[in-house]
Amino acid sequence: MAHRNILVCSFFIIFLSIFSSYDGLQEDPLDNYLDEEAPGYDSRVYPSHYSTAHEDGEYFKNLVKLRSEVYSLQKVSKVGGKSTPVRTVNVKDFGADGEDDTEKFEKAWKEACSSSEGAHVVVPRYTYRLKPITFQGPCKSKITLQVNGVIEASDDLSDYKEDGRHWLVFDRVQNLLVEGGGTIDGNGKIWWQNSCKVDKTLPCKDAPTAITFYECRNLVVKNLKIQNAQKMHVSFEKSKNVQVSNLAVTSPEGSPNTDGIHVTGTQNIQITDSVIGTGDDCISIVSGSKNVQASDITCGPGHGISIGSLGVHNSEDYVSGVTVNGAKFSGTTNGVRIKTWQGGSGSARNIKFLNIEMDNVTNPIIIDQNYCDQDEPCEEQRSAVQVKNVVYKNIKGTVASEVAIKFDCSKTYPCEGILMKDVNLEREGAGTAIALCNNVKLAEMGAVSPNCP
Incomplete structure (x- = not known):
């Protein structure tokens, strides 16, 4: 009996060690977010980039199931060698x-x-x-x-x-x-x-x-x-296991x-090979959305790809597991943006912006935790939606304004785990592009320009 108890205790200690290590991996963007080498989305390769993250693994299990459903959505299905007409x-x-x-x-x-x-x-x-x-x-x-x-x-x-x-x-x-x-x-x-x-x-x-x-x-x-x-052109609300591809979404600037494409309360959605030009966000991702993948997106005109706004009217909002891998922005107001209101709570976390080209974009990279889309000034509040574990990798191009990178984060809940790797944004025409960074815990790898002061 004593021998059995020792074995049980040993197993329990090993389990706790593994669990603790795994939890640390989820929290550390350097471990979880820096192994993407594929230039675009490839379903045969991409799952390996999420091997340490439970929530993203769940996405790909559902995606495999979804694809089996897709293949069976045909005019004729074959069961046991017999054709069943639709x-x-x-x-x-x-x-x-x-x-x-x-x-x-x-x-x-x-x-x-x-x-x-x-x-x-x-x-x-x-x-x-x-x-x-x-x-x-x-x-x-x-x-x-x-x-x-x-x-x-x-x-x-x-x-x-x-x-x-x-x-x-x-x-x-x-x-x-x-x-x-x-x-x-x-x-x-x-x-x-x-x-x-x-x-x-x-x-x-x-x-x-x-x-x-x-x-x-x-x-x-x-x-x-x-x-x-x-x-809005198309909105996915409280849906699960969604594939979107080859859409042309257009309206005047x-x-x-x-x-263009709005995602709210939706899990496991893949958006690929689409051209979007509208008077607002090309893609907007708001509360309750998890495991959102966008690749090979052409955006412009419009306001870019936005996560948020989150936390309006002191709401509790969550977004996680967002990857934009392969996108071109042309003449847009913003490139990749995260926007949250003061006074909210919740989090926007585990987000990656990879392999992106900016062409004459006014605000290429922006995190705004003091977003205020109203005529009167917004009241300053202590609570905020936490922005955590965000990676910007291989982002290049030109800026239509002086400020290429803006991290305007909360004083009480600073942006954490922000990583920039191989980022080069240059001013269109004369002048030098700059970065404005407030209350952000930032790491840089490779060549990054402009830098946070």
């Missing part, structure tokens, strides 16, 4: 004719969603007009929505009286593939001209997000053009609040 539902068969097609799309969706054999909803080449519509789930089987034509939003503001915040909504749909090479057009001009950001004399009102995926799981969105959103 039901094809064409919106034209329900009378869609380009006038008001809302009810016809609803009927087509209901038929597809109720099919137990899987369904393929086809939107043929044509221009269709939709009022706000919800594609309701859960459905009985997998669904592919193939958009070959153009889907336009109604420009009659009275159509949005019941819900002024959404246009197309996919609600709780599992195993969904949306593709086809077509266009989704939010007809946003009428909303932009009525925005208080455009006309200061007008009251501030909300506007619809063009496409919302709410509580969807095992979702693929690819090969689409999404343009002229009323507000002056269009207000037209974020």
Whole structure:
């Protein structure tokens, strides 16, 4: 019995040692964040870069599961050597004719969603007009929505009286593939001209997000053009296991609040090979989001890729496991930005910005823990969202202003574990670029220019 107790105690001590070492690895950006050598995202290589981080390992386990789902989202699935046909539902068969097609799309969706054999909803080449519509789930089987034509939003503001915040909504749909090479057009001009950001004399009102995926799981969105959103172009909300690729997201530079891709409360999302140019953030990542991967992104015009804002109205917000690997910013207001309000709590941690090119960007690298997007000055408060373990590696290019790097961190909760490696940002035209750094615990490796004083 004594011998058994000794063995148990020895095992327990070894377990504690391993656990403590593992926990230290999670907290130390030098151990966890400096082994990325791949120039872009490669699913065969990239998981090895996360071998020490539990949460990122979870991402790739889910990603493997997601890809198996993706491969099975086909017109024909083969089980035991036998082919099982998928039901094809064409919106034209329900009378869609380009006038008001809302009810016809609803009927087509209901038929597809109720099919137990899987369904393929086809939107043929044509221009269709939709009022706000919800594609309701859960459905009985997998669904592919193939958009070959153009889907336009109604420009009659009275159509949005019941819900002024959404246009197309996919609600709780599992195993969904949306593709086809077509266009989704939010007809946003009428909303932009009525925005208080455009006309200061007008009251501030909300506007619809063009496409919302709410509580969807095992979702693929690819090969689409999404343009002229009323507000945000596409939003992933409280969803899990998402792949986004080959999107062209566009609206005029002056269009207000037209974020390209918005991620909120969503876990395990991969965004690749997309071109985004809007009047706001190309990609925005806010509270509740975890394991967000973005690669091969072209951004401009717009406000760059932003984490936040977080902590508004003293809220408790968390974002973790964000990697941007391979991006080009051209003429944007910001490059890669983390923004938090004073008075909030929570954290933004384990974030990597890798292999990025800046072309005439006003604020290429910025952490702002004193963000204040309102007319009156914000009250100074002691609490803050903690910004921790952020890596900037292989970031090069030109700056349109004097300040290339700005770390404006909290006095009470300084930015911790910030690492810069191989960063070179030069002033466009005459002058020298500088870095402004307040309340930041920073390490540098390789050649870094400009440096924090």
